[in-house]
Amino acid sequence: MTKRLLAIIATAFAAGVGQSQAGIISFTGDLRTDATFISCGNGCTLGAGNSDSDYAQWAAVERDFTVAASSMVQAITFSYGGGTNGHGLAIGPGGFEPYLSLFDASGVFLASTLFGVTCPPGANINIGSGQCFDVLLDAGVLGPGNYAITLSAFENMSFAENSGVGSLADGFTGLGNLAPGEDMHYAFDVTLQDASPSPVPEPASLGLMGCAVLLVFLMARKRTGNSTQRRSR
Structure with missing residues (x-):
């Protein structure tokens, strides 16, 4: 007994011992329909008359999220190879080669997938091309606050990242591209893992x-x- x-x-x-908790925020949509940044150079704005290739070159989607407590933050895409996101939604392959960038609430550039992990665990090979171009952005530990993550076609980076000065509001460089057979759908997850579980x-x-x-x-x-x-x- x-x-x-x-x-x-x-x-x-x-x-009863404190455990590290994770939360997943899933984003899906279409780069053309959801584009937040649509400038295409001096005096140029993307519109109905522009092709998908134009949007892939210039456009970017901004999505915002909040970190309540210090967390290890990562983001993984499913735009190219497809797969199943963190909420169980099946994502088809054939979107585009994605590029992620992270900014703080003031628009200051923090991280991107330029030197990130390509074809990370959880990503899939595109059944059409036989390639794996989905990416992982590892932001490390972020403190409490609001953040913005942007998705664009590789390699359409922000001016803030490209030049090392400025902010998200300055827009993007227009270096993206769309390969034959790719469409404009995207999907990515942002994972927040508690960085300070009770010891x-x-x-x-x-x-x-x-x-x-x-x-x-x-x-x-x-x-x-x-x-x-x-x-x-």
Whole structure:
């Protein structure tokens, strides 16, 4: 009975220890339809008369998210090879070769997939081309706040990244491209992993630990008493 009680306490204690939690934000859409940045040079704005290739060259989609507590942040795309996103939605292949960039709430450039991981775990090979061009953006640990992530066709980077100065509001360089057979659909996930899980037991777990220590003490005391009685006979 005592052993069983100890096992129950140990299990409850393990369950009560703080664990790192992850959240997934999924984005899907069409680069042409959802384009946030549509400038195509001096005095030029993308519109209905422009081709998909024009949009792939110049356009970018901005999506915003909030980090509530310091978190390790990564983003992975499914635009090119397809797959299943973090919410179980099936994504078809054949979108375009994606490019991700990350900015803080003021538009300051933080990171991109220029030197990121191509074909990361979770990405798939495009069944048409036999290539894997989806990417992973690893932002490291981000503090609480609002952030913007942009998606464009490779290699349409922001002026802020390309020149090393400026902000997201300055727009994009127009270096993107669309290969034959590619369409404009996109999909990517942003994953937030708690960067500061509790290294010590939570209050409820401390209570369970105290019970376990007390029980062990009482068991040891009882065994000592029984041993003394046997010696006195």
